[in-house]
Amino acid sequence: xxxxxxxxxxxxxxxxxxxxxxxxxxxxxxxxxxxxxxxxxxxxxxxxxxxxxxxxxxxxxxxxxxxxxxxxxxxxxxxxxxxxxxxxxxxxxxxxxxxxxxxxxxxxxxxxxxxxxxxxxxxxxxxxxxxxxxxxxxxxxxxxxxxxxxxxxxxxxxxxxxxxxxxxxxxxxxxxxxxxxxxxxxxxxxxxxxxxxxxxxxxxxxxxxxxxxxxxxxxxxxxxxxxxxxxxxxxxxxxxxxxxxxxxxxxxxxxxxxxxxxxxxxxxxxxxxxxxxxxxxxxxxxxxxxxxxxxxxxxxxxxxxxxxxxxxxxxxxxxxxxxxxxxxxxxxxxxxxxxxxxxxxxxxxxxxxxxxxxxxxxxxxxxxxxxxxxxxxxxxxxxxxxxxxxxxxxxxxxxxxxxxxxxxxxxxxxxxxxxxxxxxxxxxxxxxxxxxxxxxxxxxxxxxxxxxxxxxxxxxxxxxxxxxxxxxxxxxxxxxxxxxxxxxxxxxxxxxxxxxxxxxxxxxxxxxxxxxxxxxxxxxxxxxxxxxxxxxxxxxxxxxxxxxxxxxxxxxxxxxxxxxxxxxxxxxxxxxxxxxxxxxxxxxxxxxxxxxxxxxxxxxxxxxxxxxxxxxxxxxxxxxxxxxxxxxxxxxxxxxxxxxxxxxxxxxxxxxxxxxxxxxxxxxxxxxxxxxxxxxxxxxxxxxxxxxxxxxxxxxxxxxxxxxxxxxxxxxxxxxxxxxxxxxxxxxxxxxxxxxxxxxxxxxxxxxxxxxxxxxxxxxxxxxxxxxxxxxxxxxxxxxxxxxxxxxxxxxxxxxxxxxxxxxxxxx
DNA sequence: AACGGAGACCTTTTT
DNA sequence: GGTCTCCGTT
Numbered sequence: 001x002x003x004x005x006x007x008x009x010x011x012x013x014x015x016x017x018x019x020x021x022x023x024x025x026x027x028x029x030x031x032x033x034x035x036x037x038x039x040x041x042x043x044x045x046x047x048x049x050x051x052x053x054x055x056x057x058x059x060x061x062x063x064x065x066x067x068x069x070x071x072x073x074x075x076x077x078x079x080x081x082x083x084x085x086x087x088x089x090x091x092x093x094x095x096x097x098x099x100x101x102x103x104x105x106x107x108x109x110x111x112x113x114x115x116x117x118x119x120x121x122x123x124x125x126x127x128x129x130x131x132x133x134x135x136x137x138x139x140x141x142x143x144x145x146x147x148x149x150x151x152x153x154x155x156x157x158x159x160x161x162x163x164x165x166x167x168x169x170x171x172x173x174x175x176x177x178x179x180x181x182x183x184x185x186x187x188x189x190x191x192x193x194x195x196x197x198x199x200x201x202x203x204x205x206x207x208x209x210x211x212x213x214x215x216x217x218x219x220x221x222x223x224x225x226x227x228x229x230x231x232x233x234x235x236x237x238x239x240x241x242x243x244x245x246x247x248x249x250x251x252x253x254x255x256x257x258x259x260x261x262x263x264x265x266x267x268x269x270x271x272x273x274x275x276x277x278x279x280x281x282x283x284x285x286x287x288x289x290x291x292x293x294x295x296x297x298x299x300x301x302x303x304x305x306x307x308x309x310x311x312x313x314x315x316x317x318x319x320x321x322x323x324x325x326x327x328x329x330x331x332x333x334x335x336x337x338x339x340x341x342x343x344x345x346x347x348x349x350x351x352x353x354x355x356x357x358x359x360x361x362x363x364x365x366x367x368x369x370x371x372x373x374x375x376x377x378x379x380x381x382x383x384x385x386x387x388x389x390x391x392x393x394x395x396x397x398x399x400x401x402x403x404x405x406x407x408x409x410x411x412x413x414x415x416x417x418x419x420x421x422x423x424x425x426x427x428x429x430x431x432x433x434x435x436x437x438x439x440x441x442x443x444x445x446x447x448x449x450x451x452x453x454x455x456x457x458x459x460x461x462x463x464x465x466x467x468x469x470x471x472x473x474x475x476x477x478x479x480x481x482x483x484x485x486x487x488x489x490x491x492x493x494x495x496x497x498x499x500x501x502x503x504x505x506x507x508x509x510x511x512x513x514x515x516x517x518x519x520x521x522x523x524x525x526x527x528x529x530x531x532x533x534x535x536x537x538x539x540x541x542x543x544x545x546x547x548x549x550x551x552x553x554x555x556x557x558x559x560x561x562x563x564x565x566x567x568x569x570x571x572x573x574x575x576x577x578x579x580x581x582x583x584x585x586x587x588x589x590x591x592x593x594x595x596x597x598x599x600x601x602x603x604x605x606x607x608x609x610x611x612x613x614x615x616x617x618x619x620x621x622x623x624x625x626x627x628x629x630x631x632x633x634x635x636x637x638x639x640x641x642x643x644x645x646x647x648x649x650x651x652x653x654x655x656x657x658x659x660x661x662x663x664x665x666x667x668x669x670x671x672x673x674x675x676x677x678x679x680x681x682x683x684x685x686x687x688x689x690x691x692x693x694x695x696x697x698x699x700x701x702x703x704x705x706x707x708x709x710x711x712x713x714x715x716x717x718x719x720x721x722x723x724x725x726x727x728x729x730x731x732x733x734x735x736x737x738x739x740x741x742x743x744x745x746x747x748x749x750x751x752x753x754x755x756x757x758x759x760x761x762x763x764x765x766x767x768x769x770x771x772x773x774x775x776x777x778x779x780x781x782x783x784x785x786x787x788x789x790x791x792x793x794x795x796x797x798x799x800x801x802x803x804x805x806x807x808x809x810x811x812x
Numbered sequence: 813a814a815c816g817g818a819g820a821c822c823t824t825t826t827t
Numbered sequence: 828g829g830t831c832t833c834c835g836t837t
Contacts, residue, residue, distance in 0.1 A: 119827080
């Protein structure tokens, strides 16, 4: 991030204004500019189509970032645009940082004045400039979701709403969703405003916004929302910004939400006669943030929004081998709503996808561990391997296994550095230092470390602040001049305020890291942790030291605070090679030689809750997630699933993911564990006539061809013809038609449990009775205490009550 | 202020 | 099963 946070005024030398002139003015007369060499025709087209609206549909691994960066470099180097007229938006700060580096590398010089950042960071800069017009001061605080919740909690309490029934996080979610749709308290539809605490939703939203202005703060959504409102209501602001955004570039367009879309529309707004130089890059197949408001619709109707838009498809993949690409394509082909792309590669077929069915999650982790060690023996680096899970809880078993094996790993996406309590405490001190009206910071640290200012004192301060319509700091200052507080509390409060006064006097004397150190010492924070005997206390002190270290990279305290409220990522410096464990979401945009994809089971992936809430469109989003997962792999992908898994302390039996049947078997090599899905000698198995004892472990080979299964079946047949990848061919029908036996039973049980397709054969439930003694392969003997369909609750002699499917159990 | 018990939660997550 | 939050007790 640049030191000058708002350099977009008139510092831009004019000169790049003649966009319409000579398209090749910057080209080397001897040929073409060097940065264009090595681009394939589609990429080249995307780089050179500088004028008018352009949509680049860039499949996974097709060189999207390269196109974007080259395009920017080309704009500048050919004189089509001055850096100060370019505005490029990304979704993460990391992406922004990388993009800037690459552009400057191509140009061979800094691209000073170019606005390149996230929607939020760019908005924040503008908003600081125009703060007064939005009712804020330019040093406003950016609240994170933690602060947001605490604020909402106060409002909910003040309204006498039952916090249990109407938790603050629910309201926070509601407000976030409104903001994602660019709805202010004035524009929330009447009916929706009623949706919290018997109709108080909208009123709470309004109060929340008022309160934010009072404490001179914004939440993340406000950054964008305020800017939209400002641009809509003030022509001068809009004009000034548009001047700086003559050439717009947007990365990951499929992830934009409605508010971001409106933001872009305002920036791109031009008189009819003028072209809109907007270039959006995205991949509808990698849209995985629908659940937080992203609108795939934005990318799907780009050419309606921007008439005359040129659509360019990047389809040559440079990342993965043929089998990986083939498997991924066959999976995504099962989705109905897509713009459609056909990735291809010049790389060889490579290794097939390694598909492994295992008994339980434990074995899954062991298998991955073994395979990782195998790769290491082959000389592969750990940093080229990753385990990509659907949900956070899955990381645990892998972490445990890696610890046992002594394999260094890192988990991405755990609690982030700046979200840790001790860091947030320290930051609250700094926030209050520069912004005395920051009530949330005040409340956080007023009694930290303990200084005898408990709830009573806090309440008194709060009441006065409300009565006077002022901030808590000011109210507190007033209180120490009065007799309202007990002498002890009064002294403590006076001391607290004096500390801050003293520190503020030091702001110009000391550099900010030293000042922070001073504050941490003086306030007693350091002492507090030193006295703390809990095992993580030393780590917390370590973190505080790290915080001071991180500050040194910024030239001002304000610059640092801006950075941490927007850029909450922690870049790990450690040079040690490590295996990466992270969620599929976090993996987007990354690549690894070897990718492990565990937990491909119904319920886990696709995730049950996701489907319950979002239906078919959520299922498609899950499938895109699978597509993202597979396409992270350069050389090999291993997909795993387990028949049994403990979820929230309950054993669950599960069937392999329906996504596995979407995969074209040509690209798959199965390694199925013997005896999976209880090939036991069960006399109870419904219709078990032809079980062949293991090889064709049922679920997978069998259920694909079960017509009763519904949508999956129809899709599977339809998409064969669309194969477009190396190794194309009609989809091979699964050979086994065994639709009965264990797998049949399990299937029915699953189906009836899931939304959608009730099984036709439910009547065929085996006749277990409550109280019956049964045997389970893993849990041994037990007694049935409850039956619901095919799901049994069994009290096992050695392992307690478990929920298992009846197909895993035999009567004893 | 410090402990502990009860209850609720448990998908993904950037900014 | 694990963790977090709240609330009541000491």
